Amino acid sequence: MQNAFDFLLQYTGDHHGFCIHVREQQASLPDHRKKIKMSSTMGKKSNAKKAGNRGGGPVKLLPQTRGQLTAVVDEVFKRCTKVPPATTPSASQEWTEYMEIFQLIEKIRNIEKDIQLPTHCREEQVVPFMSWLKERKIMISGVEIADFGNQGYGLRAVEDIKQGQEVISVPYEAMLTEDSARKSYLGPLIERDPILQHMGNVSLALHVLGEFVNPQSSWQPYLRILPSSYSTTLYFLPQQLQTLKGSPVLEEAVKQFRNIARQYSYFYRILQSSPEAKSWPIRDYFTFDAYRWAVSTVMTRQNRIPVKGSSGQMALIPAWDMANHEEGIYSTDYDDEKNCSVCLAQREFKAGDQFTIYYSQRPNTELFLHNGFVFKENKNDSLAIKLGVSKNDALHDEKVALLSSLGLPSSGSFMLIPGPHPISPGLLAFTRVFCMDKASLDKWKDDGEKAKGLLHEDCDVGTMVQDKTWNFLNTRVALLMRAYCTSLEDDEAALPTLSGFDTLIRSQLICEKKILKDAASYLSSRISK
Structure with missing residues (x-):
């Protein structure tokens, strides 16, 4: 699974020496999470000076402290951009590397602890936000903003709403987009930086942060009502991530943290060295915590909107992004003629109901990583099994050719799915080809x-291939189940006693293990036939 904020820079040894490889992006859809208090680093001695801060501006780091910070940032940059090893590192090696980077980031957070983003009470921002919606000609009808406890802020129906009724309409001009980012004071940087040119979600994250710390920004009423922190894995501590041992999501969470650490160090260096950035509000507020917040804001709320003459661009859509998720049907469209996003009711809602929208057909792994929540009754859930045809296989070329004719890769992630038939078509076909001998391959x-x-x-693939297929999958599923630190029963028993990130983590593990349990039961029945 490719992370939505993933780019690779390879360090070549000097302060500015790196080459850039942009990886494929993956869009995330919006969601809102219960506000969880950020873990704080400890430190008694102040690293900052208050001079020039009487007007409410950012705290300035002392020159010596700034130099110490830059040295640690450079070390993070080097570690995150070194040339990858020729062989795939083991899980233990990746964890060791993660811990080294995490500890450096903690040093950075400790040095930056006095530099805090402006804080706002979300409840107090509702009225100014509603007034701002009217000024921006954003139509919101039949719903109001409300607090839904564990789900965070969302929309509540104040009247009966019929299915298909128009509830929210947001003009393009009212959205935070890649285009509005280019028109902001960050425009010159976006125009010349290869990362920002190719990754709209990254430029959007900088844009969000840049506007949030600019008291003159016209986006302030919208940005102030956003959560002050999120439940994305970027906020998890190592001991919390370790609870995910055995889950495929652990590797992705570690990669995600590394990616954001790399981006933070990359843009820190640019903002501190660029002469024009001295006058930018974002420069003195740019900390790891601030960038993590901006990335999480975009990652949990971004959507791709159509734009004439292009493949579309990433955008944040005010008011619409207040709606929480519910399984259902797509009910949001884009009106090209009016140049606006239109949200219709996906079903009937009674006055007092939470008004929800359907995000997309996404497994909980993606929702967990990119949106910071788990949907327990997710009909589109799945669990990835990594498989591949060995290059040392004597029948490698024949197997790869047959897989290619089926549109399947010779190595990659194949899915187990919930329900009575947990082996996805792709996983079944791959395993059958994987288990074939020369005669079977020639036949197909x-x-x-x-x-x-x-x-x-x-x-009918023949008894030999059939038996090998079911036995191989049965063994693989059993190994996956044993890789976890806890059992499904342990997780279900512990869940009521947990809170915050721990609840989220156990919920994800429960969903994964239920899929594996279904698969084990199904495969056992196939083998016994």
């Missing part, structure tokens, strides 16, 4: 239409 390779039958459960 010359007829592309016939080969598509390998995707179906009732396909």
Whole structure:
């Protein structure tokens, strides 16, 4: 799974020496989380001076402290951009590297602890935000902003709403977009920086932070009502991440933290060295915590909107992004003629109900990583199994060719899914090909239409391949279940006693283990036949 904020810079040894590789982006859809207090670093001695801060501006670091910070940031940059090893590192090696980077980031956070973003009471921002919506010609009808406890802020129906009724309409000009980012004071940086040119979500994150710390920004009423922290994995402590041992989401969470540490160090260096940045409000507020907040804001709320003459651009859509998720149907569209986003009711809502929208067909792994929540009854949930055809396999080329004819990779993630038939078509077909001998491969390779039958459960692949397939998958599922630190029963028993991130983590583990339990039961029945 590619992280939404993933780019690779390879360090070449000097202060400015790096080459840049932009990786594919993956959009996230919006959500709102219960506000969870950020963990704080400890330190008695102040690293900052208050001079020039009487008007409410940012605290300035002492020159010596700034030099210490820059040295640690440079070390993070070097560690995050070194050339990857020729062989894939083991899980223990990746964890060791993560811990080294995490400890450096903690040093940075300790040095930066006196530099805090402006804080605002969300409840007090509701009235100014509603007035701002009217000024920006954002239509919001039949709903109001309300606090839904563990789900955080959302929208509540104040009248009966019919299915298909228009509830929210947001003009393009009222959105925070890649285009508005280019028109901001960050525009010159965005225009010349290769990362920002290729990754709209990264430029949008800087744009959000830049506008939030600019007291003159016209976006203030919207930005002030946003959460002050999130439940994305970027906020997890190592001991919390360790609870995920055995879960495929752990590797992704570690990579995500590394990616954001790399980006923070990259933009810190640019903002501190660029002469024009001296006058930018973002410069003195740019800390790891601030960038983490901006990234999480975008990661949990961004959406791609159509723009004429392009493939679209990433945007934050005020008011619409206050709606929480519910399983259902897509009910948001873009009106090209009016150049606005239009949200319709996906079902009937009674006065007093929470008004919800359907985000997308996404598994809990993605919701957990990029949105910071888990939907327990997620019909689109899945659990990835990493498999691959070894290059040392004597039948490697034949197997790769047959897989290619089915549109399947020779290595990658294949899915287990909830329900009575937990083996996805792709996983089933891959495993069948993986288990084939020369005679079986010859039987299937010359007829592309016939080969598509390998995707179906009732396909006759022969007793030998069939038995090897079910036994291989049964063994694999058993190994995955044993890799966890706790059992499904342990997690379910502990869940009522937990709170905050720990509740979120156990909820994710429960969803994963239920899929594995279903798969184990299903495979056991196939083997016994």
